[in-house]
Amino acid sequence: MSYSTITLATAAPARGLTIAVFVAVLAVALLITFWAARRIQSATDFWSAGRGISGPQNGIAIAGEFLSAAAFLGVVGLMFLSGFDGYMTGIAALLSFVPVLVLLAERMRNAGRYTMADVLALRLPIGRVLIASGISTMCIAALYVVAQSVAAGSLIEALLGVPYWAGVLITTAAILTYVILGGMVSTTWVQIIKATLLMVGVATMAIWVLAKFGFDPIRLLNVATARSGHGGAYGGPGLVFPNRVDEISTGLAFMLGTLGLPHILMRFMTVPDARAARRSIGWAVGLIGVFYVFVAIIGLGGRAILGPAGEKLGGKSGNLIAPYLAQHLGGGPGHAGGDIFFAVISAVAFTTLLAVVAGVLMAASGAAAHDVYGTVLRKGKSTDRQEIVAGRIAVAVIGAVGAILALIAGKTFNVQLLVGMTFAVAASANFPVLLLALTWRRFNSLGVVLGIAFGLVSSIVLIILGPMVWSPKTAAPFPLGNPAIVSIPIGFLGCVLGTWLGRHERIGLDSFDEVRVRSTTGLGAEVAPRRERARRKRPAREPAPAR
Amino acid sequence: MALTDNASQGDVKRPAPPWREIAESAEFRRLEAMRRRAMLLTLGIFTVAAGVFLILSGYARPFMRKSIDGGLTVAYVWVLGLTVLAWVLVWAYLRFAERLEVESKEMLRRRGYEEEAR
Numbered sequence: 001m002s003y004s005t006i007t008l009a010t011a012a013p014a015r016g017l018t019i020a021v022f023v024a025v026l027a028v029a030l031l032i033t034f035w036a037a038r039r040i041q042s043a044t045d046f047w048s049a050g051r052g053i054s055g056p057q058n059g060i061a062i063a064g065e066f067l068s069a070a071a072f073l074g075v076v077g078l079m080f081l082s083g084f085d086g087y088m089t090g091i092a093a094l095l096s097f098v099p100v101l102v103l104l105a106e107r108m109r110n111a112g113r114y115t116m117a118d119v120l121a122l123r124l125p126i127g128r129v130l131i132a133s134g135i136s137t138m139c140i141a142a143l144y145v146v147a148q149s150v151a152a153g154s155l156i157e158a159l160l161g162v163p164y165w166a167g168v169l170i171t172t173a174a175i176l177t178y179v180i181l182g183g184m185v186s187t188t189w190v191q192i193i194k195a196t197l198l199m200v201g202v203a204t205m206a207i208w209v210l211a212k213f214g215f216d217p218i219r220l221l222n223v224a225t226a227r228s229g230h231g232g233a234y235g236g237p238g239l240v241f242p243n244r245v246d247e248i249s250t251g252l253a254f255m256l257g258t259l260g261l262p263h264i265l266m267r268f269m270t271v272p273d274a275r276a277a278r279r280s281i282g283w284a285v286g287l288i289g290v291f292y293v294f295v296a297i298i299g300l301g302g303r304a305i306l307g308p309a310g311e312k313l314g315g316k317s318g319n320l321i322a323p324y325l326a327q328h329l330g331g332g333p334g335h336a337g338g339d340i341f342f343a344v345i346s347a348v349a350f351t352t353l354l355a356v357v358a359g360v361l362m363a364a365s366g367a368a369a370h371d372v373y374g375t376v377l378r379k380g381k382s383t384d385r386q387e388i389v390a391g392r393i394a395v396a397v398i399g400a401v402g403a404i405l406a407l408i409a410g411k412t413f414n415v416q417l418l419v420g421m422t423f424a425v426a427a428s429a430n431f432p433v434l435l436l437a438l439t440w441r442r443f444n445s446l447g448v449v450l451g452i453a454f455g456l457v458s459s460i461v462l463i464i465l466g467p468m469v470w471s472p473k474t475a476a477p478f479p480l481g482n483p484a485i486v487s488i489p490i491g492f493l494g495c496v497l498g499t500w501l502g503r504h505e506r507i508g509l510d511s512f513d514e515v516r517v518r519s520t521t522g523l524g525a526e527v528a529p530r531r532e533r534a535r536r537k538r539p540a541r542e543p544a545p546a547r
Numbered sequence: 548m549a550l551t552d553n554a555s556q557g558d559v560k561r562p563a564p565p566w567r568e569i570a571e572s573a574e575f576r577r578l579e580a581m582r583r584r585a586m587l588l589t590l591g592i593f594t595v596a597a598g599v600f601l602i603l604s605g606y607a608r609p610f611m612r613k614s615i616d617g618g619l620t621v622a623y624v625w626v627l628g629l630t631v632l633a634w635v636l637v638w639a640y641l642r643f644a645e646r647l648e649v650e651s652k653e654m655l656r657r658r659g660y661e662e663e664a665r
Binding site for chain 1: 563564566567569570571575578579582585586589590593597600601602604605606608611612613614616617618619620621622623626627629630633634636637638640641644645648651652654655660663
């Protein structure tokens, strides 16, 4: 069938088959959850998978965590609608792993225990630091859950024929079951399986698309550009972001947001040592880079093959282009191949949603239960059992809040742009305080609190005042869809201002040396329980006198 | 589900390392300087390549849309180059970090922290 003469079905194909594949995915995830639930014996097991995840496994899990529904459905949809700008957001996110590796990966592993706040607490063991960090983590988690839930609702509505609100609720219920029972062990293995499925799925689609164009990527680009209706503008920046500063601001949010995403930073606590933390990044960057090349081919393929007719199927946001392209590649609606490929790619996207939201909720539960409840409210006197119970309650509450917000937000947003806002909040609230806590001796607790408050409030307020929230007919008070270029400096300003106002505080000065030595050498870092047991069997030695 | 308290803190009491003394030692400062140089180099290359890309995407759109071969534009070539650059920078930093870790563990061994240097 020529790509210029295809017809497209607007009804979901082979609904029975699609439902069967979805149920199979849920069942496999549930089996993993029950297996993982039996392995949880301590807080380290629940939040850090017993620090028993290897570097390559963690790298694949990071890729799984990072390659969300936004990265797959959202980028494909943006590329279909507007070409290059969609690809830019994906590659900017990939680039963020360079500063993550250089600035944070080893330091987080050496200085942390379960959560991002542990790193801050090592420098500044004061309740207000943990409360500020906990609030920031929970806000970011809720925003991230909203983005993924919007994709889940749209996907399930289109594929299974149930209303959007029911799709959001079904997904939230499934994810809460996995996270509450299985903790980080089940989350990690769901991530690994999901990343593998996703890579195989996008590789198959990309090769199939290229095969249709004689494995000539230039021909694919030419046809996509010709069928876009935008001419040469389709191959360059500007269609998604007509405002020049908005383009730069969105790129900045994706390049720096990962440095403040609690669910990504938390993954560095699941490996046995700093070397494994570094190797994780190597694996993650390799996989994510290849993934975005495939996704670019799929996005352009969507435009070249489906043409303008695809706009009806993909919706205003373009979020559903990938499954409908799969359907077409498999032979079209009504053909066994088309229906099977449609169901499989939809199920892969659904697994992606499950896995990412599970990881985000783990980070939020760690912040609520370990940082706020265990350390601040119970002053470190809570047992592992109490913290885990508190963590499970926190997961249920944050998951429910995210689902309600997703129902309010509705399905017309492109999920990649929604995630971009979350990245802006993370880059503004968490990145400045983490960077300065690890590198600035005079940084103090008031600096942390004001840094998080300035970054969090400014980014959220500017998003609310921006064009993504205001009706297109009304001029938004703030002109940028993504506020990172303004809110990140405000976050740093809060850190500096707080540090100046609290300049008489001495508590963080001495601990700075510990943080420096720990983060560089690993001396004093949390040890994996398995290694610790082996260590205890050997006789303890006093350290030699310092030279 | 049987829960036990976290064992990772260990029961064997060891004196806290002399953080200030280690941090001020010449060998630790040398390690930190090595790491700082590698960090600055990696981040410098990253910032220039990514920063120039973002600025051109915002303010030199006709240049970024310029065709190199049909639909293949300067923007696509640049962004693919950034992907390769990310791989190269990560690979190079991982190799450097392995070297730094060997030296760091030798320092810990010399100070009697055999277990931590494993």
